[in-house]
Amino acid sequence: MLLRETRSSKKLTEQAITFGLLLCSSVAILTTIGIVASLVFEAFRFFQQVSITEFLFSPDWSPQTAIRDDQVGASGAFGVLPLLTGTLLISFIAMVIAAPLGLLSAIYLSEYSSARLRNWVKPILELLAGIPTVVYGFFAALVVAPIIRATGSGMGFEISSESALAAGLVMGIMIVPLVSSLSDDVISAVPQSLRDASMGMGATQSETIKRVVLPAALPGIAGSLLLATSRAIGETMIVVMAAGLAAKLTLNPLEAVTTMTVQIVTLLTGDTSFDDAKTLAAFAIALFLFTVTLILNVIALKIVDRFKEAYD
């Protein structure tokens, strides 16, 4: 009797603790719900004032609030297109830098380098990944942008002091360690036996890598690059400090462009009242940004998982 009683009370405690642990775990779900709810709710209020079609398809973005009522464009223009092109332009430049640099360093480190070199270079790349983005932003604005402008004017180009190129370049370097570590994982997952087979019939190491390892790792590499792109799209500080505010519908990397994240920061810092379209627009942009990055991540993770399963 006594035995059974202690056992059942012990069991009850166990169940209570397990339930408590489950509650802790649900914070992850609550956070997601919180993000979605806050973005959707405020974005909904925004779309009561500005139509979804204008937001998605209008080519103009100028969210300034009118000082006088009769001012032209008093209500502001809320087309997300220029922000989207700006974001994509900078992310594209970043990936043009990060993809080859990251991939080639990963290949060199995993296939060629001596253990000693690897032990030196890997921490350096990790350091590059650990430096806060605000530091990259400072460097982009203070050093890289002026250099680009000087080089441009030396070659007869007119480059604005805040250019997509400067922000994209620095962001590209920032993403190199991410691409490199993700593709390192993927490349290491390609079975050694395939390398042996290729080398065993007289292929050189680079032939083995280019014709066997990389094609085998391609899906995984594609997944890694998608993850890195999603990171570039969501990056904030570098573009806030180096890309500028001009919402121009352009694909010219030498011009100043603005991005979704820059506009969110601009709209929400400083004194803001919480009911005008200007403030709420930030949430609509954020919802858009969240959706885009989420889709990219889900696809990327699926691809990488499937790739890894194929070689397990």
Add this chain to the structure above:
Amino acid sequence: MRKLTGTSMTESSQETERDLIMTARNVDVFYGSKQAIKNVDLDIPKGSITALIGPSGCGKSTFLRCLNRMNDRIDICKVSGDIRYAGQDIYAPKVDPVALRARIGMVFQKPNPFPKSIFDNVAYGPKIHGLSSSKSEMADRVETALKQAGLFDEVSDRLDEPGTSLSGGQQQRLCIARAIAVEPDVILMDEPCSALDPIATAVVEELMESMRDDYTIAIVTHSMQQAARISQKTAFFHLGELIEYGDTGQIFTNPKETRTQSYISGRIG
């Protein structure tokens, strides 16, 4: 022990010296500080199948991988001694291991087709070595190799399908076809049947038998029956040493060494 190996060696070298395609003398292999191969002398006669047998961990695979310098790829692995292919020292500084491996091909324990089509698997070697100048020549070469590997009839209608879609035995024959397509002189096989079922094994063994006219084969096997069935020469390795080497018939019926005797009667390993 070393004396004995020596005597069996002189016997064979006297009768077939000019037909020896590979010779190994005083070969030592170290993994870091651990010695994996101790002072091995071995000859591989041309146009024959030489079987390397012994308990697992005896160094037979390590030795096989020295013959086309696959061990170069392992940083801590150091090979010393004299290994010759057609009279040329293959570890001489001028030798390019890449070119060497084109002449001495390799088939591995687990079938490892590339994640490419059947055609591309076989065409891989000729492509990198620049052996075919036109598409039709390449197609001929792939067909010849597949025929030699006895696989052509089974896959002729699906050359575009991935090599990995084949059965295990077919995959291994694809790997053999892939090795043949480069036209090597010697093919090293590292337990090629250990991952296959008995029927697939029989097919591969038959294939090896038919290849003997055109290629010299050195095969590592854990199966004594297989060695007895297919090889002309057998070398018995134990703890990194070559214990006994001779004609297969002699090794299995009348071994000179007690350790060989113990192994083939199932008392070692």
Add this chain to the structure above:
Amino acid sequence: MTDISTASSSVTPDWTVQTPHRAKRERAEKRFRAYGIVAISIAVAFLASMLLTIFVGGMGAFTSSKIGLDITFNEEVIDPSGARDVSTFRDANYRPLISDALTEIFPEVTGRSEKRDLYKLVSSGAVYQLENMVTENPDLIGTTQRVWLTAGTDANLYLAGKVDQDVDESLRQLSSVQTGRIETLKSGGHIKTALNKSFFTNGDSREPEQAGILGALLGSFFSLLVCFVISFPLGVLTAVYLEEFARKNRLTDFIEVNINNLAAVPSIVFGLLGLAIFLNVFNLPRSTPLVGGMVLALMTLPTIIIASRAALRAVPPSVREAAIGLGASKVQTTFHHTVPLAMPGMLTGTIIGMAQALGETAPLLMIGMVAFIVDVPSSVVDTATSLPVQIFLWADNPEIGFREMTSAAIMVLLVFLVLMNLLAVLLRKKLERRW
């Protein structure tokens, strides 16, 4: 078939002969290898030049120029009543003391605007220095002391060699007359360079020579404290649940998907969550480390959970079996045996998560930790900025004096990050030694 047999019959080893095809392949091999080295070199060179720029640019902020003046602590000015009351010291105007001392050195300066220029050589913050001296030691009143006062913004830049003398005088902050006076002071032994203590002891300021990072540092500290208190237990317990208790079902799958996706949500979105929920729904105080820490905690959670799960998985099953074999319950086994063994790994992950949180800027901008705040925060509900936000604010400041400060603040931030990562590496080493 035929060509193959002829090839194998003619055994002439030809691999030492360089054919054009082989030479081409060898070049391709070398080229490919070089690509890898170039890629790594670019990344390393970028890192080096970035660190070098910051280091060279920021060193200057750790020292500042001091002007030594013979200050007469005039009782008339400080404490005319003679009561020696601390509140009187606080209310007194110390400006005239400095003006008098300067006038003594430059008696020729008479005009009103001339005088105002002269006084600018000394920082406007210097009066607090005098105030503190008197408060600490009232006996100074009535004496004359050589006091080293912080130089004004422009004088400081000039003395640090940061003013381009080729620029036309009208565009310069300091006129030639002023620089002449500085040179006079210098030759009179009135100038020295000393450690810029105020950089470590002050909050933000509009004047670069008075601005410091203490406020931002404490803001970061309080934010991280809140972040740790929330995210460490939550992260560890979630990991324990998922690794040790959860059965594989839809709910746990869903939790896992959520964790993986949260890890990749742009950080600024977490800031919007904080703004919409913590500030607007729960009405928590804006611009405070409390809210900042909460937002950072949600961001850090995935990192801690993932690392903690890996640490739990590394605990050998034999430990659990041994405990269960002795009659311990699941909860006892987990919390008495498994979790303590996994703790170093969990702490490593937490420190790495904290280091990420320390460098995070964007979400804090969203919840208002971006204001100009002079006061040093003393609790989690005081308004504050954080170190990276301070860097952002200073980097945005066009005044040249702040550029140095920005680099210096980055150096401080990097030192903290390096220390935290070193701690994580040490913990990991300790962990490796165990099994």
